[in-house]
């Protein structure tokens with residue numbers, strides 16, 4: 393079994409347990425993580441990053457949320473600890489493991505990324521929101537209490553997310569971002 397298969401199996405188990413238990417049966421894999429993996433691998437191709445590190449980082453970046461370990465605010469720190477345990481259980485070499493763990497630790501904003509692999513995971517996390525607009529709205533209601541009445545608040549929410557992208561990804565993503573913003577809010581302004 394490859395390390396990707398091993399980690400994917402572990403993630404799926406945690407994902408099923410979360411989805412079965414959650415009142416809204418939220419499926420992290422289906423709604424978010426599979427999209428982060430897809431976008432992270434596209435960026436890894438574009439930027440010439442190490443694909444295994446990027447894929448493992450994307451699979452594990454929100455493992456603390458899926459496993460309900462600790463607070464949402466510290467999910468990057470708790471995620472790193474869980475990822476460390478899982479990759480050690482597989483017997484993944486320490487130097488490669490360290491690279492994946494730093495992808496998890498630094499995923500919450502591209503400004504924290506210290507290398508191209510970390511940047512791919514952080515940027516993919518943001519782009520994945522635009523792949524799944526209904527989830528994006530759901531999260532805005534659930535975690536940020538954004539009201540349906542305030543168009544400015546919604547635009548700020550999407551802009552804030554876009555601004556967390558790295559400059560190079562912002563540049564290539566801009567046409568799609570502009571199109572999405574136009575479809576969502578163009579007629580309201």
Ligand SMILES: [Fe+2]
Pocket residue numbers: 453454467499500
């Ligand atoms: Fe996250």
Ligand SMILES: [Fe+2]
Pocket residue numbers: 424428453454517
């Ligand atoms: Fe995420």
